[in-house]
Amino acid sequence: xxxxxxxxxxxxxxxxxxxxxxxxxxxxxxxxxxxxxxxxxxxxxxxxxxxxxxxxxxxxxxxxxxxxxxxxxxxxxxxxxxxxxxxxxxxxxxxxxxxxxxxxxxxxxxxxxxxxxxxxxxxxxxxxxxxxxxxxxxxxxxxxxxxxxxxxxxxxxxxxxxxxxxxxxxxxxxxxxxxxxxxxxxxxxxxxxxxxxxxxxxxxxxxxxxxxxxxxxxxxxxxxxxxxxxxxxxxxxxxxxxxxxxxxxxxxxxxxxxxxxxxxxxxxxxxxxxxxxxxxxxxxxxxxxxxxxxxxxxxxxxxxxxxxxxxxxxxxxxxxxxxxxxxxxxxxxxxxxxxxxxxxxxxxxxxxxxxxxxxxxxxxxxxxxxxxxxxxxxxxxxxxxxxxxxxxxxxxxxxxxxxxxxxxxxxxxxxxxxxxxxxxxxxxxxxxxxxxxxxxxxxxxxxxxxxxxxxxxxxxxxxxxxxxxxxxxxxxxxxxxxxxxxxxxxxxxxxxxxxxxxxxxxxxxxxxxxxxxxxxxxxxxxxxxxxxxxxxxxxxxxxxxxxxxxxxxxxxxxxxxxxxxxxxxxxxxxxxxxxxxxxxxxxxxxxxxxxxxxxxxxxxxxxxxxxxxxxxxxxxxxxxxxxxxxxxxxxxxxxxxxxxxxxxxxxxxxxxxxxxxxxxxxxxxxxxxxxxxxxxxxxxxxxxxxxxxxxxxxxxxxxxxxxxxxxxxxxxxxxxxxxxxxxxxxxxxxxxxxxxxxxxxxxxxxxxxxxxxxxxxxxxxxxxxxxxxxxxxxxxxxxxxxxxxxxxxxxxxxxxxxxxxxxxxxxxxxxxxxxxxxxxxxxxxxxxxxxxxxxxxxxxxxxxxxxxxxxxxxxxxxxxxxxxxxxxxxxxxxxxxxxxxxxxxxxxxxxxxxxxxxxxxxxxxxxxxxxxxxxxxxxxxxxxxxxxxxxxxxxxxxxxxxxxxxxxxxxxxxxxxxxxxxxxxxxxxxxxxxxxxxxxxxxxxxxx
Numbered sequence: 001x002x003x004x005x006x007x008x009x010x011x012x013x014x015x016x017x018x019x020x021x022x023x024x025x026x027x028x029x030x031x032x033x034x035x036x037x038x039x040x041x042x043x044x045x046x047x048x049x050x051x052x053x054x055x056x057x058x059x060x061x062x063x064x065x066x067x068x069x070x071x072x073x074x075x076x077x078x079x080x081x082x083x084x085x086x087x088x089x090x091x092x093x094x095x096x097x098x099x100x101x102x103x104x105x106x107x108x109x110x111x112x113x114x115x116x117x118x119x120x121x122x123x124x125x126x127x128x129x130x131x132x133x134x135x136x137x138x139x140x141x142x143x144x145x146x147x148x149x150x151x152x153x154x155x156x157x158x159x160x161x162x163x164x165x166x167x168x169x170x171x172x173x174x175x176x177x178x179x180x181x182x183x184x185x186x187x188x189x190x191x192x193x194x195x196x197x198x199x200x201x202x203x204x205x206x207x208x209x210x211x212x213x214x215x216x217x218x219x220x221x222x223x224x225x226x227x228x229x230x231x232x233x234x235x236x237x238x239x240x241x242x243x244x245x246x247x248x249x250x251x252x253x254x255x256x257x258x259x260x261x262x263x264x265x266x267x268x269x270x271x272x273x274x275x276x277x278x279x280x281x282x283x284x285x286x287x288x289x290x291x292x293x294x295x296x297x298x299x300x301x302x303x304x305x306x307x308x309x310x311x312x313x314x315x316x317x318x319x320x321x322x323x324x325x326x327x328x329x330x331x332x333x334x335x336x337x338x339x340x341x342x343x344x345x346x347x348x349x350x351x352x353x354x355x356x357x358x359x360x361x362x363x364x365x366x367x368x369x370x371x372x373x374x375x376x377x378x379x380x381x382x383x384x385x386x387x388x389x390x391x392x393x394x395x396x397x398x399x400x401x402x403x404x405x406x407x408x409x410x411x412x413x414x415x416x417x418x419x420x421x422x423x424x425x426x427x428x429x430x431x432x433x434x435x436x437x438x439x440x441x442x443x444x445x446x447x448x449x450x451x452x453x454x455x456x457x458x459x460x461x462x463x464x465x466x467x468x469x470x471x472x473x474x475x476x477x478x479x480x481x482x483x484x485x486x487x488x489x490x491x492x493x494x495x496x497x498x499x500x501x502x503x504x505x506x507x508x509x510x511x512x513x514x515x516x517x518x519x520x521x522x523x524x525x526x527x528x529x530x531x532x533x534x535x536x537x538x539x540x541x542x543x544x545x546x547x548x549x550x551x552x553x554x555x556x557x558x559x560x561x562x563x564x565x566x567x568x569x570x571x572x573x574x575x576x577x578x579x580x581x582x583x584x585x586x587x588x589x590x591x592x593x594x595x596x597x598x599x600x601x602x603x604x605x606x607x608x609x610x611x612x613x614x615x616x617x618x619x620x621x622x623x624x625x626x627x628x629x630x631x632x633x634x635x636x637x638x639x640x641x642x643x644x645x646x647x648x649x650x651x652x653x654x655x656x657x658x659x660x661x662x663x664x665x666x667x668x669x670x671x672x673x674x675x676x677x678x679x680x681x682x683x684x685x686x687x688x689x690x691x692x693x694x695x696x697x698x699x700x701x702x703x704x705x706x707x708x709x710x711x712x713x714x715x716x717x718x719x720x721x722x723x724x725x726x727x728x729x730x731x732x733x734x735x736x737x738x739x740x741x742x743x744x745x746x747x748x749x750x751x752x753x754x755x756x757x758x759x760x761x762x763x764x765x766x767x768x769x770x771x772x773x774x775x776x777x778x779x780x781x782x783x784x785x786x787x788x789x790x791x792x793x794x795x796x797x798x799x800x801x802x803x804x805x806x807x808x809x810x811x812x813x814x815x816x817x818x819x820x821x822x823x824x825x826x827x828x829x830x831x832x833x834x835x836x837x838x839x840x841x842x843x844x845x846x847x848x849x850x851x852x853x854x855x856x857x858x859x860x861x862x863x864x865x866x867x868x869x870x871x872x873x874x875x876x877x878x879x880x881x882x883x884x885x886x887x888x889x890x891x892x893x894x895x896x897x898x899x900x901x902x903x904x905x906x907x908x909x910x911x912x913x914x915x916x917x918x919x920x921x922x923x924x925x926x927x928x929x930x931x932x933x934x935x936x937x938x939x940x941x942x943x944x945x946x947x948x949x950x951x952x953x954x955x956x957x958x959x960x961x962x963x964x965x966x967x968x969x970x971x972x973x974x975x976x977x978x979x980x981x982x983x984x985x986x987x988x989x990x991x992x
Contacts, residue, residue: 017650224246
């Protein structure tokens with residue numbers, strides 16, 4: 001071809017995969033239409049999406065040289081990208097006879113309402129209902145795109161096929177048809193149409209107008225691959241224009257005719273519907289469907305010769321064509337010549353896991369960008385992998401933007417709205433409350449440091465089991481700790497003012513009022529900065545769109561469903577970054593990568609289920625029904641994924657990357673990758689260097705084994721008090737005593753945790769103390785316990801599991817105390833503090849209970865929520881609390897208590913031998929007991945163990961060795977501090 005205008009006999013062209021669509025297109029357009037510098041300006045390009053407009057514009061800039069006027073570029077509108085038609089095809093006023101499109105959010109809410117009416121009592125909650133309505137909306141959209149109406153579902157052939165299906169599919173089909181019919185009737189009342197229907201009418205309007213009055217200027221449709229009937233009709237008109245044409249991407253003109261025919265005949269004169277034997281997973285299938293619907297044979301398509309420099313060799317296209325042969329035709333691989341299976345410049349990279357894969361890809365990108373003018377594209381449908389690559393590149397100050405965007409719930413602004421919704425749903429539970437108050441957007445500016453300090457204080461007082469529901473319960477907890485944190489109550493009052501819009505959101509709420517309240521609370525917490533960035537602007541549009549729709553289509557839901565509903569809705573909103581990334585690097589999703597151009601293309605996440613993705617069958621319409629209606633099945637998407645990979649393989653240098661496993665377990669390489677392995681065999685090149693570098697970065701030289709800790713504090717630091725509960729810890733695990741008593745470290749309960757053993761013990765002691773101080777009247781303990789439990793915690797686990805057992809045990813304590821009182825035993829002291837000095841060291845503690853026996857001697861009682869220490873532990877000196885309390889009592893260290901202890905008892909609230917709860921045990925060796933200490937030796941032995949421990953660790957110089965007696969049961973509070981897992985079982989390896 002020369003530089004003359006396009007010959008009239010040529011209407012449809014194809015640009016091969018190995019040539020790079022954008023650059024080859026521009027290289028052919030410029031000499032044909034440049035003329036006197038205004039020729040290109042008179043040209044109109046129909047492109048599939050705004051992304052394609054940007055890609056073609058960049059190609060014109062690269063090829064312009066001295067500069068030129070760009071052609072007019074109009075967007076046909078990519079349905080997969082949710083893009084609308086450009087103004088050329090949807091001009092103001094031209095669609096006067098075409099009704100306006102209904103708002104998609106309004107449609108979703110109305111479909112949910114219609115679905116609720118149809119399901120009746122079987123309807124799920126509102127969040128699940130809208131999720132089902134979304135499936136119906138997508139099904140309706142698929143039908144409308146293909147030109148299918150509700151009347152077509154009443155065709156005898158379709159009804160006959162549906163009648164042969166299982167009962168489940170018949171019910172689902174009838175449900176879909178009823179909702180579809182009701183929705184169409186409602187649209188007629190509103191005077192509107194669905195967006196796909198309006199798009200079809202506008203495309204038909206443009207096709208009819210151009211057919212009747214051809215434009216005076218040239219029109220070229222380039223890169224449009226949508227095979228919908230309306231698009232095919234428009235492209236056929238463009239191909240028939242006197243100065244028009246259609247340029248298809250990657251149409252395989254060299255594919256054998258018998259293979260081309262075997263792909264299927266849907267859309268053609270002899271095959272209007274999709275047959276079961278159609279090879280819909282082939283990358284050329286959707287292009288054949290488009291040509292069939294255009295009424296054009298493949299023989300009428302010619303190659304686009306004007307290309308400039310080809311970025312890859314033509315052999316690559318033959319190899320790609322052979323690579324994707326259908327199963328039967330792929331038997332020809334065994335006889336292929338080397339030149340027909342050569343994928344020069346293509347490498348496969350296999351890594352162990354997604355983290356290693358991301359690091360390897362980042363290394364390849366960094367090395368490529370070091371070469372001047374080299375462009376790199378990372379293409380992956382796995383957005384988490386893309387995020388990892390972006391993070392790794394940031395380590396080297398390479399700014400990369402994921403052009404597929406991030407889902408709105410994963411952005412900072414989106415998280416604010418969701419955390420507010422979670423706060424409403426969980427009635428101000430501690431975890432969502434603290435997450436919200438510490439969010440990076442909350443309280444920006446100079447006061448944020450003080451704000452975060454108050455949030456940390458609130459975090460400390462909310463640890464442990466959950467307080468009661470609602471903000472008043474949080475206020476009560478805050479007021480209880482005002483002395484410890486002065487000013488916290490006043491600060492919390494300010495927080496309540498900020499969260500005031502959320503107060504009415506309880507029980508059944510309306511969606512529009514909920515969105516208004518969440519927005520007001522979000523702006524009160526974050527200021528206008530909540531809406532300032534790209535994610536904030538997307539959030540504002542989302543809230544306004546859903547609020548208007550919920551006002552027009554009133555929706556009621558339970559407050560507990562609000563987070564799930566909003567999260568599902570926000571997942572469909574992608575926040576795409578503004579400009580500002582590296583100019584020679586792009587990270588694409590599959591849709592965004594179409595028509596892109598790069599010198600190095602890295603395809604990441606090439607595994608089964610990711611590329612291609614798992615087919616998502618229609619939940620309501622069975623595949624046979626869809627085929628009868630002329631709708632391709634779910635496997636049609638696999639063919640599009642194959643086409644995307646085939647286009648990527650046309651780049652000069654390609655790396656196909658996959659990991660051996662993902663977060664859930666081992667994965668299978670993509671079927672496309674397995675085909676490459678099978679066809680190329682030994683010719684396949686592997687990328688190993690980047691993986692080795694990634695492993696080196698992630699696996700530094702191992703650190704030497706950490707020795708068992710044995711701190712040696714100074715003599716002055718050793719002289720600390722000993723609590724009666726700490727002597728056992730000192731003798732069994734000196735390091736824990738060192739961390740607790742000398743360093744003063746205390747473990748913190750998790751926020752909103754299950755009731756711990758320590759919490760249970762504190763609760764029981766408080767209940768028993770209040771009961772005894774009230775007189776210990778039989779029959780009053782259980783009502784008091786019920787009241788205290790209701791006040792102390794609203795934790796569901798405590799209510800359902802622990803509380804009933806504890807009530808039974810407290811009932812036993814009440815009966816046992818009453819029985820012993822009948823024998824002349826009186827309660828002398830409850831929760832009494834006491835102390836004594838031994839060898840200059842203060843020993844202090846609290847006695848759970850001390851009784852006075854009938855003969856004037858004392859009984860020392862220790863309440864246990866679980867199993868008490870065994871007699872053997874007492875005998876070996878690792879359970880000395882009762883003995884120490886007895887020593888303090890003998891020395892008069894407890895006010896109002898004086899006498900000789902004669903009994904030492906554990907009152908356990910655990911399960912007894914009768915399968916009930918509550919029993920008594922004693923560490924004293926008596927009766928048939930085989931372990932323990934005789935009564936006359938109990939206090940002397942306790943004193944001996946005490947003085948020995950004081951001499952060794954507090955007054956001596958013995959190190960506080962971690963896990964000195966590893967066989968003893970021990971607390972785990974300080975295991976991380978002592979780095980237990982790094983040395984346990986390897987003692988001595990790293991010790992000096």
